[in-house]
Amino acid sequence: MATSLQVGTAVAKPGSLQYGEWAAFEDAVGTREFLPVIIAQGREEGPCIWLTAGIHGPEHAGPSVLYHLLTPELADELRGTIVALPALCPPGLRTMAYVPYHVPENPNRLWPDGRESAPQDPDKPAPSAQERAYARLYREMEASADYLIDYHNAWTNSLSFVFKDRILYRTDGKSAEEVAATRAEAEALAGQLAAMIEAYGHTVVNEFPVEKYIDEKLHRSTSGAALLVGGIPAFTAELSTGHLPDAAVVQAAVAGTRNVLRWAGMLDGPREPIDQITVIESGYPVRRRQTPRVDRACVVLHTVETGDTVKAGDVVGLVRDVWGRPLGEGVIRAEEGGIVLGRAHGIYFNPGDPVLYMAVRDEDPMVGPYPEEFYKK
């Protein structure tokens, strides 16, 4: 716990909200990009949680959660400190672009991955200003955060849910006893993370299994880096529609966050019910998967909704040609059972496109070693 905490120009003051700017970078035409910082500190000591949002430009529900959550009354009741950054990628937010114009890559894949930084390969692009800024911000986050929540939006009208990442641990250059100790630490972290997510109270969906997770560079997301490199319990909250935040989802995320603060000993009072939204408890672990996929170019008229539970073989959409005539069997069926997290946007699909975002039964372990080649690359 850091009692005297400063992030950018924001300096914590017990019992108050403090505001400031964190200098991200200055570009060649002299534009200074800063990240807005809000620090809420209670009068009593307690843990420090970082709440971050706005790394993806069209996702405006997360910043809304922080604007509703952070009130003078909260600072008055709080034990410990909240460091909130509602706008992690201002260029994306100002144009509502997922990939910002100034750095044409997914900004939520630019956080440190814990590998030794090799000398710059002259044939490869150097890290962007954005990546360098996140590397600096990461060090500040790691120095003070005991917990982190990063707020996002999945798809239009999707369920509000949490992505729970798997915990990976290093085995390179370690003896068998050291590996056992590292594994025990990873399992303890997984236990803390599960309890934190349970406190938040929305639907829980496990992230991809290890290989796909690393392929997708999810270990370099905000919460992935905090969790895997920093060993800090951290999760991604996915808050349904982004460009037009749903008031019920925002309220449920504010309540869920306050429940996390209670779990962490930062706030008193009973757990608030999460009854504004649909929460699915399947009774077994589920992971995300894009399924089923169309095998031809077609129109799909969905026949299932967000939150529906489907069985393998159930019809999930009508398949039509562009004139509206049935194609083939005329329907598309679920390939496996699970929960519909959301429908793929639109009705026109190309071969191989998924038509649903599903949560399906997860058989993979939540704790495991990094792939052997990870630290060699």
Ligand SMILES: [Zn+2]
């Ligand atoms: Zn996002």
